[in-house]
Amino acid sequence: MKKDIETVIKEMLVSSIGQISRERGISLEGGPPVEVERGRREGQGDWATNAAMQWAGAFGERPLEMARRIVSLLPENPLVERVEVAGPGFINFFLSRSWMSGTIEHILELAGDYGRSDSGGGRRVQVEFVSANPTGPLHVGHGRGAAVGDICARILSFTGWDVEREYYINDAGLQMELLGRSTQSRYFEICGRPGEVPFPEDGYKGGYIFDLARQLLDSEGERYLDIPPGESLPFFTRYANEVILEDIRKTLENFGVKFDVWFSEKSLYDGIKIPKMLETLKKNGFAFDADGATWFKATAFSDDKDRVLIRSNGVPTYFASDIAYHKNKYDRGFDMVIDVWGADHHGYIPRMKAAVQALGRKEEDLQILLIQFVNLHRGGQQVSMSTRSGEFVTLEEVIDEVGVNATRYFFAMRRSDSHLDFDLDLAKSASTDNPVFYVQYAHARIHSIFREAAARGVAMPKPSEVDLSLLVEPEETSLVKRLSAFPGEVEKAAADLAPHRIVFYAYDLAGDFHSFYNAHRVLGVGPELEGARLVLSEATRVVLANALSLLGISAPEKM
RNA sequence: GCGCUUGUAGCUCAGUUGGAUAGAGCAACGGACUUCUAAUCCGUAGGUCGCGGGUUCGAAUCCUGCCAAGCGCGCCA
Incomplete structure (x- = not known):
């Protein structure tokens, strides 16, 4: 097929309307664009247009008269069998058998490439998704983000974008230390010296921490019992981090999701990226000092407060590293960046969009996709989950139970910003x-x-x-x-x-x-x-x- | 208090750059296998599109005021 049918019909309409405009001496400039859409129900044609209603005003005609006039001047086309005027002035197109044959031939000719397009024009897009803290296994919420992110990447690639998938590893800061201390505490506990390293107040209580400690005991023995806890902590932190991240990577791969880049948050703290980012913001006039801290002028955009970048104690905020991260993304040459976030982060959107603009990019160069929560159901009951207590269903468990195909399907079957009820019994039923x-x-x-x-x-x-x-x-x-x-x-x-x-x-x-x-x-x-x-x-x-x-x-x- | 998101059939949800009679699936009811897989199909029934105003020839869709649910409003990450 040389030209898609939508274009063919549009051109027929434009030709007809153009003729009317020449007869009447009325310019088409600035008029409404001619749009066609698929017929919604039986008897309303395969394609339809409201062009007559849109243009009636400009020509001083009644919509119905306008429609009849347009139809009478439409050029012949073998793909179109007949044209009808209906309702308040819709023009309905009924396609011919030769169009049907052409469609089938076209599909078989393109085969695996049918549906592919070049509308992305080879532009580079990065999809950053999952990006869960490596402090525990992925749970079902991450799974939904993984499915949505990965499918978006596939769709964009199919429409002519040059796509890269990226996982941002939050491996700096407090949470990692907490993970290390939790593991360390369990290690001492298992070795029969509980309480020697107290379990942190907001520590990770999940059973997998015990597993980590046990593995450590198997491979390293009890030698860390004799080292002062403050000295051995970095070891526990690094160990837990690496093992958990590897577990996450395996789960995702098993789920059919492969990342091109695993980006470490730690790498942003190399002493240069954050200062450079600050320099850029200052140069653009969006950073200032006040109350001993350095601030981002987010209110210059659509955020309702200015935000701290460098605390008065000299430590950069998470937001500062996040801006540096996004600057790094654009420096890598992406035309568009897509962040897939949990819906609970929606309040963060205005400041991030503001930051992107302050860096000199257009607002739409950053697309943020929010993923709403998932409720698991089994036997008609909601499965209760709580990350804090460590009682949650992992993505791995869901995949094991219902399989990769059903899991992906269920995660993708709803608009990502609406709540999702995931019925485990239904997903695994062969019914x-x-x-x-x-x-x-x-x-x-x-x-x-x-x-x-x-x-x-x-x-x-x-x-x-x-x-x-x-x-x-x-x-x-x-x-x-x-x-x-x-x-x-x-x-x-x-x-x-x-x-x-x-x-x-x-x-x-x-x-x-x-x-x-x-x-x-x-x-x-x-x-x-x-x-x-x-x-x-x-x-x-x-x-x-x-x-x-x-x-x-x-x-x-x-x- | 302010902000964001959501509200559509009994249930779970599509449909929102304004269009014609608001669509699926499940559940309910009634049918279809001597023939390519009945993991399927066909039919019936089911609606004040949260509520009230407004804009428009035309509103589930846009504006506005309420109501309800979820989430967010740190020199936390």
Whole structure:
């Protein structure tokens, strides 16, 4: 297909409206743009436009008259079967069989690249996500961020962006020390000398700290008992940090998420990055000294308070290192930076956006995606979790229980900024109700048809060898229309950073195929129709596989 | 107190750069397997789009005031 149908219809409209404007001597300058959208329901066409209503005013016409006039001047096009005026002045376009055939051929020609675009234009984008403190295993909330971040990265890459995935390791500061002291305390406890190193008040109480201490005891023996705790603390901190981070890395890889860069917060405190950042802010006029501290003039932008960068005791705040981190991101040449955060950090957005602007970037160069909380359900009951007490369900446990595919699907199935109820029983059930299986099953069913065809000695025909105009049943046309919508859905998902759109699309497409499958047979309906339906099935399989691949979910041939 | 987010069918949610009769799934009810996987399909029923005003030819969508839920308002990270 040379030009997508949306463009074709727009050009027809522009041609028609242009002719009217020449007749009337009215300029088109500054008028509303001509937009077309997919018909929403049966009888309202495959595509529709409200252009007549938009333009009626400029031409001093009533919308309905305007619509009729536009239609009468539309150029002929073989892809468009007929055009109707409806409602208050909508113009509905009904597409022809030759458009349907062209769509199927186009899909099979592009195969794995169908839906791919170059709208990103090769611009560089960084997606930073998960970035959990290496103080314990990932829990389900991190899992949702991991799934959403990774799928966004896949979608952006598919739409022509040059994507890098990054994990920011918060390995500096108080939390790490707390982790070290917690581990150290448990070590002494296990060695039969409890209380010698008191457990810190806000320490990490999870059982995994005991595991760490036990591993240490196995590999190092009791020799740290004889070293003053203050001296051995850095060892405990480093050990716990490394082991936990490695555990996180493995979990994520197991989940299908691979990072290009693991960025250490510690590396920001090299004595130069923060001063350089301050220099930049001062040069731009957004940093000042007051009350013995150094401040960021966040109120110059849309934040409601100025923020401290360097405390009066000379220690930089977390915010200062975060600005230095973001400056570093832009210095690395990214055109756009996406931060995936837990929704509880939303109050931090104004100051971060302000900082980015103070560094001389545009506000939209930083996109922040908020991930709302996840509620786990089992047996109709909510699973209670509390990070503080160490009672939480880890991502690893969920993956073990329901599998990678269902876990990714469930995490991505809702808009990321809305609360998510994750039903563990449903996610692992191999039943009607489980949407993951529903989608995968459609893919497997198609393969099943192909297996049966092969057994009967029927080969998959080339699209050019079959008469696709035989596909006239309503279930067939619905299916083709859905297939044709895929590239547009991908674009929208990329523009809105909205993975759930792909989930919904895949589900709807699977539904269209199941309906088709139940209403009609593919094999044994005569060689001509059989060939056409095999080709349609293959096109469906391709698009299902592409959608699932964007979600990082497998497309099984058999279930 | 201020701010951010959310509020759509009994439940879980789509749909919001303003468009035509507001859509799915689950749950409920009634149907469809001697034929390519019934992990499926078809049908019925289910709604003051939180409430009230406003803008518009047209509002779930935009503005405004309330109500409710969650979260955030440190020289913490």
